[in-house]
Amino acid sequence: MNELQFTPYQIVVPLFCLLMVTYAWNLVFRQKKTIWEGGLWTLFWAAIAYISLFPGSLQYLSAFTGIKKNENAATITALGIVFFILFYMIIRIEELEQRLTAIIRGKALKDAGIDPVKEEPKKM
Numbered sequence: 313m314n315e316l317q318f319t320p321y322q323i324v325v326p327l328f329c330l331l332m333v334t335y336a337w338n339l340v341f342r343q344k345k346t347i348w349e350g351g352l353w354t355l356f357w358a359a360i361a362y363i364s365l366f367p368g369s370l371q372y373l374s375a376f377t378g379i380k381k382n383e384n385a386a387t388i389t390a391l392g393i394v395f396f397i398l399f400y401m402i403i404r405i406e407e408l409e410q411r412l413t414a415i416i417r418g419k420a421l422k423d424a425g426i427d428p429v430k431e432e433p434k435k436m
Contacts (some may be wrong), residue, residue, distance in 0.1 A: 321364060331360070336357075
């Protein structure tokens with residue numbers, strides 16, 4: 313009979329992934345993250361757990377990407393995901409900057425005694 317033998321890595325990583333998924337949904341339930349973000353984190357950590365349990369599954373990734381070595385395919389895919397996350401974070405930071413600018417501008421106008429809603433911008 314062919315018995316499955318797990319390495320310590322194959323035990324620790326899925327447990328850590330389960331902890332991270334639990335933490336992500338805890339943030340969703342406390343309304344610190346959106347359901348969309350919770351779903352993305354769940355998908356990400358589930359993929360990490362799956363790869364740690366079944367490392368041979370990377371052969372499909374290398375066949376899909378056309379990269380011959382599994383390690384290179386995983387590395388390139390991970391870099392792509394990291395760049396996507398970085399791009400997403402930059403967009404979110406820019407949105408926050410715009411919101412903060414609008415709030416500060418409104419407060420400054422209010423402190424100056426100017427109603428920001430009634431004042432119309434001057435056209436040149």
